[in-house]
Amino acid sequence: MDGYIYRPMRPLSRALARRLVPLPVAPDVFTACWFASYLGAAFAFAEGTPASARLGAGLILLAGFFDCLDGDLARARERPSVSGAFLEQVLHWISQASLIVGIVQGYGAQVFPEVSPVLLTAIPLVADQMFHQVFFIINGAMHPERHYGMLHRMTGTLLPLMPINSNVFWISGLLGLPHYGLIAYTLFAAATFICVSSIYYLWEKGYDRRVEDEHSPREE
Known part of the structure; x- marks a missing residue:
């Protein structure tokens, strides 16, 4: 499922991918392009000005x-690769972290001058990792024959918003306020981690207890 941010881009990227099929251009070239764009956005945010924030949003x-284009080109050639998917995941983690570092570098001292830059960087990075880890772990661990109700609805609602972090950063960057976007995302990521992990634990704990009750010897 495409996230909302990708849907308007997909028709153009697919059309361009079809034109690129006969050309000697590897999908990894466009993987490198989006990685470089993310790094450029991080450096733009690090400048700490409204104009550079808008440049970062555009990047x-x-x-x-x-x-979109790297995946569409691989699919158009009918040659999607495991190595390409792995490379994309690794570069996504690095690029999203670089955005956080860039925003803290550009705005941390302005908003929280008394707080250590290391701490200001560590808090949103940890929150970001907590959010993504609990999302991927729970989606991989959900039993296919169990109904999780509200938890399914929560994760299903979040999926089209991915990548939430960079979406928040480009929207707040267009307003010249990426630091407020980072604060909002950090609070959201930490709250989501606590809520989703707690609900999942209690849900599975309830199933475990029912299974134990079903298999425990009954008194006659």
Whole structure:
């Protein structure tokens, strides 16, 4: 499922991919392009000015287009690769972290001058990792024969918003306020981690207890 940010880009990226099929251009070229765009956005945010924040927002959107194009080209050639998918995942983690570092570098001292830059960087990075880890772990661990109700609805609602972090950063960047976007995302990521992991644990704990009750000897 495409996230909302990718849907308007997909018709253009697919059309361009079809034209690129006969050309000697590897999908990894566009993977490198979106990675470079993300790094450029991080450096733009690090400047800490409204103009550079808007430039960073534009580079994030450009990265999203290249992100569509590399996959569309691989699929158009009917040669999607495991190595390409792995490379994309690794570069996504690095690029999203670089956006956080760039925003803290550009705005941390302005908003929280008394707090250590290391701590200001560590808090959103940890929150970001907590959010993504609990999302991927729970989606991989959900039993296919169990109904999780609200948890399914929560994760299903979040999926089209992915990547939530960079979406928040480009929207707030267009407003010249990426630091407020980072604060909002950090609070959201930490709250989501706590809520989703707690609900999942209690849900599975309830199933475990029912299974134990079903298999426990009954008194006659």
